[in-house]
Amino acid sequence: MKTIGVKKWATMLASLSLLTVSLAACGSNNNNAAPSATTSAGASPSASQAASANPNDLSGTVKVWDWDETFQKGMIPEFNKKYPNIKVEVTVVNPNDYLQKLQSGIASGSDVPDIILGESAYRGKLFDLGVLDNLEGAPYNFDKSSVLDYTVPYLQNSKGELIAIDQAITPAGFAYRRDLAKEYWGTDDPAELEKLISSWDAFIAKGQELKEKSGGKVLMFPGLGDAYIVLRGQNFNSYVNGTDVDLTSKLQKPLETLFKMRDAGILGKNELWTPAWSASMAKGQFMFYPMGPWGPKWHISANDPEGSGKWGLVKAPEGGFTRGGTAIGIYKDSKVKEAAWAFMQFAYLSDEGSAYNFKTFGNMTSSKAFYENEKALIEAPGAYDEFFGGQNLAKYFMENIVPDMKGEAQSKYDSVVDSVFNALYPLWTKDTSITADAALQKFITEVKNKATEATVK
Numbered sequence: 001m002k003t004i005g006v007k008k009w010a011t012m013l014a015s016l017s018l019l020t021v022s023l024a025a026c027g028s029n030n031n032n033a034a035p036s037a038t039t040s041a042g043a044s045p046s047a048s049q050a051a052s053a054n055p056n057d058l059s060g061t062v063k064v065w066d067w068d069e070t071f072q073k074g075m076i077p078e079f080n081k082k083y084p085n086i087k088v089e090v091t092v093v094n095p096n097d098y099l100q101k102l103q104s105g106i107a108s109g110s111d112v113p114d115i116i117l118g119e120s121a122y123r124g125k126l127f128d129l130g131v132l133d134n135l136e137g138a139p140y141n142f143d144k145s146s147v148l149d150y151t152v153p154y155l156q157n158s159k160g161e162l163i164a165i166d167q168a169i170t171p172a173g174f175a176y177r178r179d180l181a182k183e184y185w186g187t188d189d190p191a192e193l194e195k196l197i198s199s200w201d202a203f204i205a206k207g208q209e210l211k212e213k214s215g216g217k218v219l220m221f222p223g224l225g226d227a228y229i230v231l232r233g234q235n236f237n238s239y240v241n242g243t244d245v246d247l248t249s250k251l252q253k254p255l256e257t258l259f260k261m262r263d264a265g266i267l268g269k270n271e272l273w274t275p276a277w278s279a280s281m282a283k284g285q286f287m288f289y290p291m292g293p294w295g296p297k298w299h300i301s302a303n304d305p306e307g308s309g310k311w312g313l314v315k316a317p318e319g320g321f322t323r324g325g326t327a328i329g330i331y332k333d334s335k336v337k338e339a340a341w342a343f344m345q346f347a348y349l350s351d352e353g354s355a356y357n358f359k360t361f362g363n364m365t366s367s368k369a370f371y372e373n374e375k376a377l378i379e380a381p382g383a384y385d386e387f388f389g390g391q392n393l394a395k396y397f398m399e400n401i402v403p404d405m406k407g408e409a410q411s412k413y414d415s416v417v418d419s420v421f422n423a424l425y426p427l428w429t430k431d432t433s434i435t436a437d438a439a440l441q442k443f444i445t446e447v448k449n450k451a452t453e454a455t456v457k
Contacts, residue, residue, distance in 0.1 A: 055082050055083045055084070055085075055342070056084065056085060058083055058085060058086055058338060058339055058342055059085035059086060059339070060085075060086055060087070060335075060336040060338075060339035061086075061087045061088075061089060061336065061339075062086060062087070062088050062089070062114050062115060062336050062339050062340045062343055063089050063091070063113040063114045063115070064088060064089065064090045064091070064113055064114070064115040064343075065090075065091050065092075065093045065098065065101075065102070065113040065115075065116065065117060066090055066091075066092065066093070066117055067092060067093060067094060067095045067098070067117075069090065069092050071357075071361060072088070072090045074356070074360055074361075075347050075353065075356065075357070076088045076090075078346075078352070078353065078356050079343055079346045079347060079353070082346065082352070083339075083342055083343070083346070086339045086342060086343065088343060091113065095117075095119045095121070098117065098119065098122070099122045099125060099126060102116065102126075102131075103129070106129075106131060112331055112333070113331065114330060114331055114334040114335075114336055114337075114339075114340040115328060115329070115330060115331075115340050115343065115344060116131070116132060116328070116329050116330070116331055117167070117326050117327070117328055118164060118326065118327040118328075118329065119324075119325075119326050120170075120322075120324050120325045120326070121415060121418065122415050123154075123325075123326075123327050123410050123414070124410040124411045124412045124413065124414040124415060125412045125414075125415055126327075126329075127156075127157045127158070127163060127164075127327075127410050127412075128157070128158070128411075128412040130157075130332075131331060131332055131333075132157075132163040132164060132329035132330065132331070132332060133163065133329065133330045133331070133332045133334075133337065134161040134162065134163055135162050135163060135164070135165065135329070135330070135341075136161065136162050139337055139338055139341070140330075140337075140341050142162065142165075144162050146349075146367060146368060146369065147165070147166070147349075147366040147367060147368060148169060148366050148368060148402065148405075149407070150171075150402070150405040150406055150407045151166055151169060151366045151407065152407055153407030153408055153409050153410075154166070154322075154325065154327065154407055154408065154410060155327060156409070156410070157410075158409075158411075163329050164327035164328055164329040165327070165328050165329075165344060165348055165349060165366065166325065166326070166327065166328070166348065166365075166366040167325070167326040167327070167328050167348060167363070168293060168294060168325075168326070168348075168357070168363035168364055168365065168366075169293065169325075169364050169365070169366050169402075170292040170293065170294065170322050170323050170324050170325035171292065171293070171320050171321075171322065171323075171397055171401045171402050171405050172230075172233070172290055172291060172292040172295075172316070172320060172321050172322060172323030172401070173290075173291060173313055173314055173315045173316055173320065173396075173397070173400070173401050174288040174289065174290060174291060174313070174314050174315075174316055175288070175289045175290075175291040175295060175296075175299070175300050175311055175312070175313060175388075176188075176193065176287055176288050176289075176311065176312050176313070176314055177284055177286075177287055177310055177311065177312075178309070178310055178311060178312045178389055179284065179310050180210075180218055180284060180287050181193060181287065181312070184209075184210050184213045184214060184218065185206070185209075185210075188312060188389070190312055190313065190314045190315075190391065190396065190400075193312075193314045194314060194315055194400075197314075197316075197317050198317060198318075199317050199318060200231075200257050200260075200317050200318060202317065203220070203261075203317045204260060204261060204264050204266060206220075207219065207220040207261070207264060207266030208264055208265070208266060210266070210287060211265060211266055217285070218284070218285060218286065218287060219265075219266050219267060219268050219285070219286055219287070220261070220266040220267065220286065220287050220288055221261075221266070221267050221268065221286055221287075221288055221289075222267075222268045222270040222277050222280050222285070222286045222289070223267055223268050223269060223270040223271060223272065223277065223425075223429065224258060224261075224262060224267055224425045224428055224429055225270075225271060225272035225422075225425055226267075226272065226288075226289060226290055227258050227261050227267060228254065228258055228421065228425065229290045229321070229323065230290050230316050230321050231253075231254035231255075231257050231258055232250070232251065232254045232321075233321030233322050233323070234254075234316070234318060234319055234320075234321045235250055235251075235253065235254060236406040236407065236408045237249060237250065237408075238408060238409040238411075239411075240409070240411040240413050243453055243454045243455060244454070244455050244457075245413050245447065245451065245454045245455065245456045245457070246457055247417070247440070247443060247444050247447060247456055247457065248440065248444070248457055250417075251440060251443060252436075252440055255436045255439055255440055255443075256436045258436070259428075259435065259436040259439070262428065262429070262432065263432065267429075268280070268285065268286055269429050269430075271425075271426055271429075272422075278303045279303070281300060281303040281304040281307070282303060282304040282305075282306065282307060290316075290321075290323050291313065291323060292322070292323030292324055292325075293362060293363060293364045293393070293394070293397055294323075294324060294362070294363065295323065296311075296362055296383075296384035296387060296388065296393065297361060297362055297383070297384060300387070301384060301387050307387070308386060308387045309386070309387070309389050309390075310389070311387060311388045311389065312388055312389055312391055313388055313391055313393055313396050313397075315400050315401055315404075319404040319405075320401040320402065320404040320405045322405075322408075328344055328348060330344070348365060348366075349365060349366070349367045349370075350367075351367075351369065351370055351373050351374060354367060354370045354374070355370075355374055355377055358374075358377065358382070358383075358394070359377070359382075359383060360383065361383065362382055362383040362384050362393070362394075364394060364397065364398075371398065378392075378394050378395055378398070379392070379395065382394050413447070413451055413454065416447055416450050416451050417447060419450070420443060420446045420447050420450065421443070423446070424439065424442060424443065424446065444456050444457065
């Protein structure tokens with residue numbers, strides 16, 4: 001979901017404590033399950049067979065580290081209706097501590113989960129560790145053509161091996177304030193807004209109009225961080241080849257457009273994930289917020305609980321981008337690979353699990369089959385459609401945003417680049433004498449300082 005790097009769980013984490021929960025198999029009478037998943041004949045099935053074989057023949061205890069306890073508490077009982085002899089134990093881990101805790105467990109040879117999550121902020125680093133199994137090989141034999149094409153590069157390591165599946169897809173557009181759009185632009189219809197902001201030049205022009213009409217009370221984005229998320233995300237070109245990091249090809253155009261927005265006076269001065277940034281959603285100070293499918297729950301409604309009906313979803317100028325996202329993989333030394341894969345398939349790919357996930361949380365699976373088999377569900381009102389003025393969010397994502405999406409290879413340097421941006425952009429907000437060219441050169445210098453083994457240009 002999930003997510004930027006992106007701290008999409010900031011709101012949720014306030015209510016989470018670091019604890020361990022054991023969610024026993026509902027209805028299971030197998031309290032002394034074997035330590036590994038086996039068939040009744042004693043032979044381990046392939047993962048693809050495991051999904052179609054008699055679910056009662058699979059048993060074991062699967063350990064998961066996750067930060068979304070609510071999701072797991074809901075999904076595991078659903079899973080156990082089909083797989084009664086698999087126990088899933090969940091340890092709730094703060095995503096900011098996740099990778100460090102995982103690396104410590106691997107180094108000590110002690111506490112390592114069977115199912116490992118890779119949030120977008122550290123996914124590239126996780127993939128580079130070499131601890132996730134290749135899901136296209138035995139015992140999984142996963143067919144990557146079964147998921148949306150654009151997602152595949154986000155799930156592969158540098159060798160081209162598919163080592164994860166998506167917790168949920170994260171194609172993104174803009175959440176917008178319907179009331180503000182109606183007041184200042186005369187329409188709150190997504191199709192009409194798409195025409196008004198079809199390019200970034202048009203976006204800047206409408207932003208200047210909005211600022212003038214509102215007397216400076218309403219701007220386009222809360223800050224430079226929001227705009228950067230979109231602009232960087234729309235450049236899907238890979239910029240890392242081994243230790244060669246081509247920041248110029250990746251960031252020059254996005255930074256130029258970002259600074260045009262800043263200099264046009266259409267961006268606020270809020271930093272991402274600060275209290276002021278969160279509070280602005282309920283105050284009607286800004287027209288747009290970048291938003292993926294997880295956003296209605298964790299992002300918009302959480303910060304504007306009284307805002308039902310005031311919000312809408314529209315495609316960004318010049319195409320889609322990704323907003324967060326979490327990859328799910330299996331530890332290569334897991335002793336319960338078949339059971340772990342059964343849970344992952346059910347929770348994130350099966351029609352049953354995907355339907356529960358969508359109806360309960362608004363999360364959208366990457367499985368192509370789901371959108372064919374569950375058309376009626378996609379057409380029906382979703383969990384947060386009413387909050388967004390009755391707009392069918394899932395349908396809009398799939399029909400208006402996903403077709404423009406492309407994949408981008410993940411790199412261990414992604415988190416370095418993100419951390420450098422987070423350190424630099426507050427200064428760009430305060431000191432308007434800094435140009436896009438100067439910002440890029442400073443960016444390159446700081447990445448070199450943090451990744452000394454890399455050749456950065």
